Amino acid sequence: MQKHHSSIAPDTAVPSPAGYDKHLQVYPVKEKDSTRKPVKPRPFLFRFRSARTFIFWTAATGLFTSTFVHSILFPLSPFIVSRIKNGDDINQQATYDITEESISTSRDTGILVALYAVGLLSGSPFFGWLGDKIKQRRIPMLLGILASIAANIMFMFSTMYWMLLVARFLQGVSNACVWTMCLCLIADNYPSDQLGLQMGKLVGFYPLGMMVGLPSGGVLYSKLGYQAPFIASMIFCVIDLLMRLIIIERSTAPREWFMQDDEVEDVMNDTCSSLHEDLKLKITWFQLIKQPRLIVSLLLTVVVATVMSGFEPTLSMRLASEWHFDAAACGLILIAYMVPSIISSAVCGWLCDKFGTKIVAIVSLVLAIPACIAMGIPTHETSFWPLIPMLAMGGITIAGCQSPVFPEIARAVAAENKSSNDRDGLARSYALFNAAYGTGMCLGPFMAGFIYGSIGFFWLCVTLSTMFVGCIPLVFIYLGDKGHLIKRKQSSTEGNDNSKITVSHSLSSFHSSHSVVA
Structure with missing residues (x-):
């Protein structure tokens, strides 16, 4: 009996690690914590990269960028289609050539617009499945922004009508990813009693992107040339890409990184994460x-x-x-x-x-x-x-x-x-x-x-x-x-x-x- 007590005493006398909370003892993850490997030190600018404010602005930037890239083509689509069909270089005169074959141009422009919706409808089920299959939102979001960048490059250098169709389809797929993952990112990181406000603010970036993109497309096209609108879109895409690369999600980061800031909330967060490690x-x-x-x-x-x-x-x-x-x-x-x-x-x-x-x-x-x-x-x-x-x-x-x-x-x-x-x-x-x-x-x-x-x-x-x-x-x-x-x-x-x-x-x-x- 004495040996039994001596074997337990050292365990109860172990000093508490940094950030240890007594509430941990009520959770079933304690046994798992005793065998956990040493936690890596916090990444550079950890507080900033994992803050809810930065997470919100990452999602908002993604939504604004996708809407800007999508809406900037509304006033340009007829002129782009006319250039491809006529095989002309982009110049101001091309804007007057559309009226000569308005019926054909209108039909081809309508198909181009419809391909965006097809891409949106095609990409939504896949990214919905992927978002539930993996916990990390960053990987699908990176796939989405890369698809948007590829679409912009195709628009900039397209010489055939089918290239425009492929580029527009990719934009639809990209937006399907952005909308799904941005909404999930906000839902993952905000309390339920704040979701209405946060979602409302996030969705407000959709009309903001439209408001900026619609006039910008025409102005950049007429003043700086055909490729100028797509260069502007690429700049926003690069900013969006950088924000998605540096974001730190609480659902995939080690628990100890957050315990020093918000022990009770993040112990629960880790408990939820551990329950979802083998997510089915x-x-x-x-x-x-x-x-x-x-x-x-x-x-x-x-x-x-x-x-x-x-x-x-x-x-x-x-x-x-x-x-x-x-x-x-x-x-x-x-x-x-x-x-x-x-x-x-x-x-x-x-x-x-x-x-x-x-x-x-x-x-x-x-x-x-x-x-x-x-x-x-x-x-x-x-x-x-x-x-x-x-x-x-x-x-x-x-x-x-x-x-x-x-x-x-x-x-x-x-x-x-x-x-x-x-x-x-x-x-x-x-x-x-x-x-x-x-x-x-x-x-x-x-x-x-x-x-x-x-x-x-x-x-x-x-x-x-x-x-x-x-x-x-x-x-x-x-x-x-x-x-x-x-x-x-x-x-x-x-x-x-x-x-x-x-x-x-x-x-x-x-x-x-x-x-x-x-």
């Missing part, structure tokens, strides 16, 4: 798409994408036909829509965290109906000035319709997982969001172009607004807290408890911290 896919695609709240969220995404992509070409044609605006003036007018949309994304995300997704979505849908109809009222007989506040209202309300989608997708994933620490299906759910958005981008221009040419811009606005009407009952029934229009605010004690146990895999802990919602 349990949630299937069918299990995800049978969730009513996920289906409604995807439907809302299709509607928002259809309306936005429907207005993009037709609004410019409306401004040109009614008030004789040129391309530069149309770009300036669109700022009235995009700036409020950027602000509304963050504000509505914060409102989703505070009051719930149901009330934010319903109010936004109700207000979006008259806002869309009102945009079709001003004509050349009045003035374009009344259109400015209507565009601003449209930007605010449409962004408000999109903001509740991201926390709702997270709750749908949490409902399918049995464990509160399991995040399986998260990347695939955002891949479904990508596919829904790409579907809306395909439907919008075709539908809007047909309606605009047949019955006019006003009735196009009326038609698009009816899509919001159809979403209201579904949102009321399936989104947010069942039976409650407004989410009840948690007590301060409950909120403190949640803040202690929320970790980098916070999206997957919705089931435990928001059990009423799930």
Whole structure:
């Protein structure tokens, strides 16, 4: 018996390592820690590279870059196609050659635009599967930015039409990766009660990229030459690539690197990580798409994408036909829509965290109906000035319709997982969001172009607004807290408890911290 006690005494007298917390003894990973190899020293600029602020800006830069690269081609596509078909060098005269063969150029340009949506829809399932298969987001994000760089190089030096098609397809695949992994990166590193605000701010970089990319493409093309827009895109891609290379993800870094900063949270983080070391896919695609709240969220995404992509070409044609605006003036007018949309994304995300997704979505849908109809009222007989506040209202309300989608997708994933620490299906759910958005981008221009040419811009606005009407009952029934229009605010004690146990895999802990919602 004495020998037995002497064999235990040295173990209990071992001095605590640096950063040791007494709470560790309650976790089952203690035995594993006793055999763990010495931890490597912290990397250079560790605090900066692993900070949530830097992680957010990495995701935001990726989203902005992908949108900028995508939107910069909108005003250039007809001229690029015309250059390829005519075999001419790029010069200012090429901009006037398009009208001579507008039908053929329009058809080829439409195919070029459609290839982007095909790439988006094709890449989304793969990156959704990959995002759930591996824990590290950096590797897929690097693949995405490399595809974007390859697409830019092909656009710069293309001499055949098929090269343009391949480049546009690669851009779609790249954006599928960026959207899926950027959303997952934010979900991995922020508490569940902050996701609405953080996702809202992140998605605000989409209209920001459009606002910068649309006018930049025309200006760079006309002033500096054909390759200038793609050189600008490459600069943003290189910055994005560097940020993705130096980022440090908490889900893959050693626990001890974080314990000195935030012991309780990161001990839980390591526990979750250890549980996922042998991650096996349990949630299937069918299990995800049978969730009513996920289906409604995807439907809302299709509607928002259809309306936005429907207005993009037709609004410019409306401004040109009614008030004789040129391309530069149309770009300036669109700022009235995009700036409020950027602000509304963050504000509505914060409102989703505070009051719930149901009330934010319903109010936004109700207000979006008259806002869309009102945009079709001003004509050349009045003035374009009344259109400015209507565009601003449209930007605010449409962004408000999109903001509740991201926390709702997270709750749908949490409902399918049995464990509160399991995040399986998260990347695939955002891949479904990508596919829904790409579907809306395909439907919008075709539908809007047909309606605009047949019955006019006003009735196009009326038609698009009816899509919001159809979403209201579904949102009321399936989104947010069942039976409650407004989410009840948690007590301060409950909120403190949640803040202690929320970790980098916070999206997957919705089931435990928001059990009423799930």
